[in-house]
Amino acid sequence: MQGKIHPLPRKEVIQILQSNGFQQVNKIKGRHLKFRKQTDKEVLTTMISHRPKIQPTTIRFIIKQSKKQEEEFY
Numbered sequence: 001m002q003g004k005i006h007p008l009p010r011k012e013v014i015q016i017l018q019s020n021g022f023q024q025v026n027k028i029k030g031r032h033l034k035f036r037k038q039t040d041k042e043v044l045t046t047m048i049s050h051r052p053k054i055q056p057t058t059i060r061f062i063i064k065q066s067k068k069q070e071e072e073f074y
Helices: 010-019 056-065
Strands: 023-028 032-038 043-049
Touching (some): 010 023, 010 032, 010 043, 010 056
Antiparallel strands (some): 032 043
């Protein structure tokens, strides 16, 4: 069962991604940052916007792209 996710500061989301093995690879056209993680089986990619707060829907999507459970992600 999913818990309630609150908006998080962009810097905190970046720190969470980096602590989960993601590295920033480049800026995407517009205002997004691209993060990538190489695993034994695949390359996982996710993006976050430059907005000061990342909304819960976006955080859930990032968790899904990272192939982790919500509890493991934080």
